[in-house]
Amino acid sequence: MKTVILILVSFTVNMLTAQTHYDEGMKKAFELWESDKADEAANLFERIANAEDQHWLPYYYAAQINIIQTYRTKDAAAIEARLKKAQKFINHANLISKDNAELFILEAMLNTAYVVYNPSNYGMTHSPKVEALYQQAKSLDSMNPRAILNHAEWKMGSAKYFGTDPKQYCPEINKAIALFENIENKTPYYPTWGLNQVARIQKNCDE
Amino acid sequence: MIKLVLISIVSMYAHALFAQTAISGKVTDKTGSPIEGANIYIEGSYDGGSSNENGEFSFTTSLTAQQTITASFLSFETFTKTMPVSKMNALTIVLREDVNSLESVVLTAGNFAAGDNSKASVLSPLDIVTTAGAAGDYIGAFQTLPGTSNVGEDGRLFVRGGTADETNVYIDDIKVFQPYNASASNLPTRGRFSPFLFKGTNFSTGGFSAEYGDALSGVLLLNTIDTPDQDKTEISLINVGAGIGHTKKWKKNSLSINTFYLNLKPYQDIVPQRVDWIKAPESFSGEAVYRQQFKNGLLKVYSALSDTNFELTQEDINIAEGIRFKLRNKNFYSNTSYTGTLETDWKLTTGASFALDKNRIGIEETKVHNETQSFHLKLKLKKRFSNRFQWFTGVEQFIEKFDETVDDPNFPFFTSDFKNTSTALYTEANVFFSKKFAMKLGLRGVHNYSLNYTKVSPRASLAYQLNTTSQISLAYGDFNQAPKQDILKYSSQLAPEKASHFIFNYLYQKKGRMLRLEGYYKTYDNLIKYTTAQPEYSSLYSNDGEGYAGGIDVLWKDKKSLKNFEYWISYSYLNTQRDYKNFERSATPNFAATHTASLVGKYWIQDWKSMVGASLNLASGRPYDNPNTKKFQAEKTKGFSALNLNWAYLISQQKILYISVSNALGTPATFGYQYANTPNSNGTFERRAIQPAADRFFIVGFFWTISTDKKDNQLDRL
Numbered sequence: 001m002k003t004v005i006l007i008l009v010s011f012t013v014n015m016l017t018a019q020t021h022y023d024e025g026m027k028k029a030f031e032l033w034e035s036d037k038a039d040e041a042a043n044l045f046e047r048i049a050n051a052e053d054q055h056w057l058p059y060y061y062a063a064q065i066n067i068i069q070t071y072r073t074k075d076a077a078a079i080e081a082r083l084k085k086a087q088k089f090i091n092h093a094n095l096i097s098k099d100n101a102e103l104f105i106l107e108a109m110l111n112t113a114y115v116v117y118n119p120s121n122y123g124m125t126h127s128p129k130v131e132a133l134y135q136q137a138k139s140l141d142s143m144n145p146r147a148i149l150n151h152a153e154w155k156m157g158s159a160k161y162f163g164t165d166p167k168q169y170c171p172e173i174n175k176a177i178a179l180f181e182n183i184e185n186k187t188p189y190y191p192t193w194g195l196n197q198v199a200r201i202q203k204n205c206d207e
Numbered sequence: 208m209i210k211l212v213l214i215s216i217v218s219m220y221a222h223a224l225f226a227q228t229a230i231s232g233k234v235t236d237k238t239g240s241p242i243e244g245a246n247i248y249i250e251g252s253y254d255g256g257s258s259n260e261n262g263e264f265s266f267t268t269s270l271t272a273q274q275t276i277t278a279s280f281l282s283f284e285t286f287t288k289t290m291p292v293s294k295m296n297a298l299t300i301v302l303r304e305d306v307n308s309l310e311s312v313v314l315t316a317g318n319f320a321a322g323d324n325s326k327a328s329v330l331s332p333l334d335i336v337t338t339a340g341a342a343g344d345y346i347g348a349f350q351t352l353p354g355t356s357n358v359g360e361d362g363r364l365f366v367r368g369g370t371a372d373e374t375n376v377y378i379d380d381i382k383v384f385q386p387y388n389a390s391a392s393n394l395p396t397r398g399r400f401s402p403f404l405f406k407g408t409n410f411s412t413g414g415f416s417a418e419y420g421d422a423l424s425g426v427l428l429l430n431t432i433d434t435p436d437q438d439k440t441e442i443s444l445i446n447v448g449a450g451i452g453h454t455k456k457w458k459k460n461s462l463s464i465n466t467f468y469l470n471l472k473p474y475q476d477i478v479p480q481r482v483d484w485i486k487a488p489e490s491f492s493g494e495a496v497y498r499q500q501f502k503n504g505l506l507k508v509y510s511a512l513s514d515t516n517f518e519l520t521q522e523d524i525n526i527a528e529g530i531r532f533k534l535r536n537k538n539f540y541s542n543t544s545y546t547g548t549l550e551t552d553w554k555l556t557t558g559a560s561f562a563l564d565k566n567r568i569g570i571e572e573t574k575v576h577n578e579t580q581s582f583h584l585k586l587k588l589k590k591r592f593s594n595r596f597q598w599f600t601g602v603e604q605f606i607e608k609f610d611e612t613v614d615d616p617n618f619p620f621f622t623s624d625f626k627n628t629s630t631a632l633y634t635e636a637n638v639f640f641s642k643k644f645a646m647k648l649g650l651r652g653v654h655n656y657s658l659n660y661t662k663v664s665p666r667a668s669l670a671y672q673l674n675t676t677s678q679i680s681l682a683y684g685d686f687n688q689a690p691k692q693d694i695l696k697y698s699s700q701l702a703p704e705k706a707s708h709f710i711f712n713y714l715y716q717k718k719g720r721m722l723r724l725e726g727y728y729k730t731y732d733n734l735i736k737y738t739t740a741q742p743e744y745s746s747l748y749s750n751d752g753e754g755y756a757g758g759i760d761v762l763w764k765d766k767k768s769l770k771n772f773e774y775w776i777s778y779s780y781l782n783t784q785r786d787y788k789n790f791e792r793s794a795t796p797n798f799a800a801t802h803t804a805s806l807v808g809k810y811w812i813q814d815w816k817s818m819v820g821a822s823l824n825l826a827s828g829r830p831y832d833n834p835n836t837k838k839f840q841a842e843k844t845k846g847f848s849a850l851n852l853n854w855a856y857l858i859s860q861q862k863i864l865y866i867s868v869s870n871a872l873g874t875p876a877t878f879g880y881q882y883a884n885t886p887n888s889n890g891t892f893e894r895r896a897i898q899p900a901a902d903r904f905f906i907v908g909f910f911w912t913i914s915t916d917k918k919d920n921q922l923d924r925l
Binding site for chain 1: 244246248250251252253254255256257279281282305308309310406436437766773813814816857859860
């Protein structure tokens with residue numbers, strides 16, 4: 001009996017330490033990110049992702065940082081390398097977590113980054129991809145505020161380009177805000193970003 | 208007992224807590240410069256760190272014994288090494304540059320890449336279809352690039368002093384046998400395939416890979432789309448026809464169908480033509496692409512069907528009332544290709560194409576019926592040994608079968624036929640010595656069963672990066688080409704024609720600006736000669752012809768200097784002479800102008816929701832032979848100039864109005880002269896100018912895309 005307890009205890013301890021290990025790692029990575037060490041954070045997310053085989057979130061954040069970082073540089077080679085790397089992370093994450101709306105949203109952001117950095121080269125080929133990815137994300141999770149918000153911003157951008165009224169998408173922003181307020185966190189470290197972008201996107205509605 | 212266990216557990220943890228090993232070192236590149244931000248870690252653990260601005264890193268690990276340390280950084284190859292943890296201190300890790308990164312040198316000699324995936328891309332996909340004067344014909348856009356001649360009465364691609372027959376076209380690396388629509392002589396043709404099916408193109412004006420053969424001058428490689436983005440229906444209404452297309456996408460497969468009906472009759476009733484049409488060109492064409500994704504590969508099946516007919520009276524200096532010419536062409540083309548990965552780092556590409564081309568031609572009372580069946584089968588294996596060394600090898604089989612009957616009331620019934628069968632083997636290696644220096648070496652061998660010859664041709668190219676914005680490359684290659692149908696139907700005792708290319712290329716690229724300079728020299732040997740005006744049964748054929756072509760191509764492209772405006776300027780200097788066909792001696796052929804230039808500009812006007820484009824094509828006079836003088840091919844036509852304009856207006860995101868006019872100023876053009884066979888009573892040969900059917904060509908079109916996202920449009924097709 002004692003042996004059984006002992007085995008059980010040591011088993012749980014192991015599991016707990018494994019879980020805490022993951023927690024500690026993720027926390028550390030977010031700390032690095034918050035203290036403006038984004039690349040170091042991405043490196044840690046990448047290490048966690050490589051060491052774990054069940055978690056898609058470290059891949060998600062490693063990819064997200066690399067995508068966001070492309071907006072801070074004009075160096076085409078660096079941008080291409082980062083986006084290529086981010087795509088690899090997303091592909092890995094997709095293998096762990098199938099039909100995940102968050103990953104489709106992230107991939108749409110990745111393709112948006114291509115269009116933003118070189119519109120004449122990537123505009124024609126990647127714009128339809130962005131559109132298709134947001135639609136897929138919405139079909140998987142129709143109440144995802146990030147999908148609704150980012151898709152609205154994307155549609156506003158192209159409306160402006162084609163000279164139609166971007167304001168037609170403003171109701172979608174309000175819909176996203178309402179959804180942000182009612183959100184429940186399913187998994188630890190599940191993406192929660194989005195609400196902080198509303199102000200920027202809403203500028204399109206004020207003009 | 209419990210105590211004991213507890214103690215041992217605690218001590219275990221304590222051991223784990225205290226037995227940390229410090230790991231440290233430095234990450235640099237090959238030159239010893241520190242790399243900041245590299246990710247260094249023990250594989251399978253969280254233990255690791257990032258390098259600082261001096262390239263230094265340090266972290267601790269509780270792991271012991273043999274472990275694998277990994278260091279990775281953007282644009283560098285990942286470093287791994289297995290060693291005891293205790294030895295992982297004061298390490299020096301030198302990362303090798305990743306030769307696949309954007310900054311690497313590219314083999315550019317002779318090559319114009321167009322598309323989203325190429326580093327040295329010259330034309331974007333949009334450029335190909337929005338070039339003024341191209342009128343939706345992808346061939347038209349390539350004719351604004353240096354190295355091509357503008358041969359207005361023909362419409363095909365003439366590359367660097369070579370005839371149009373010297374450039375082959377491939378779809379997904381499988382050969383296309385009749386890439387151009389059927390046409391009458393002196394009336395320009397256009398590409399047979401609709402441009403929207405292709406995502407990228409590669410156009411080589413020389414020195415191309417050993418994978419492609421049987422072409423003396425160039426290859427045009429078209430790649431179809433892998434996966435369409437969404438379901439959509441596309442409707443187009445143009446002043447010369449109407450089309451409808453539909454794409455349906457499923458999870459692993461997709462189908463696109465596209466049909467077009469063209470009839471020039473209403474247009475020609477309004478716009479006067481120099482040509483006396485009895486039946487204006489009318490055609491029906493349909494295309495379908497099916498794509499299926501497998502776990503490790505992609506299958507594409509492309510089929511195209513077209514039916515064209517027209518009848519006209521062709522002006523002729525020898526026959527006052529002209530010659531009645533009538534043609535009906537039916538063409539079927541199908542192309543199946545599969546690309547997939549085998550084991551690690553092995554890639555298999557295989558495919559086959561089949562073409563059936565039937566012509567029923569009437570020349571006055573003579574009826575000519577011919578049929579060509581062509582077949583291409585290909586298998587290629589590619590092995591990636593590392594980022595720096597890749598190698599491929601392949602085998603291909605070509606079969607061409609031709610039958611023709613000529614029924615002339617004044618002569619006995621005449622038939623001719625031939626079969627042209629050949630097998631080719633090729634192999635090529637790509638080596639990157641560093642990010643700055645790359646080399647490609649290839650070899651192609653071909654055996655032709657019908658003409659009974661075996662030829663081996665080497666190909667090589669080198670590229671060296673001078674600095675971050677410029678590079679030079681060199682290319683050399685031998686190219687062989689079997690005689691074409693017009694000769695083979697009368698003679699099968701000939702050797703292939705041969706060309707050798709020497710190319711020097713300089714490329715400068717910086718932030719949206721590009722300068723490309725290319726100098727080349729080409730020799731021609733074994734060109735086919737015959738003794739009559741046209742190839743005939745009674746001609747004597749030989750391989751005694753030869754020639755050369757040398758020149759300089761310049762391309763300047765700028766999409767940076769002015770907002771929403773992009774332009775390119777291309778200039779070609781060509782010096783060529785050849786002794787071929789029935790030439791009495793070596794001379795510059797009629798299709799070769801010494802100077803050719805194009806200026807292409809596109810401007811997006813936000814307030815008008817319009818894309819306006821203009822292109823100016825210029826060429827110096829083309830040589831022709833005047834039998835009234837003793838000198839052969841010694842006179843030149845007047846220079847050529849045409850200003851083309853186009854305007855695409857977005858009515859809404861999915862509806863586009865498109866207007867284009869070629870040669871807006873109506874500048875008269877003369878491509879050459881036809882001289883009488885016999886002199887008139889004064890002893891002079893009379894002549895007739897060869898001119899375009901009309902000075903201007905107008906297109907007015909409406910394009911409507913219906914898709915679920917209400918966003919896609921057909922701007923990319925215009």
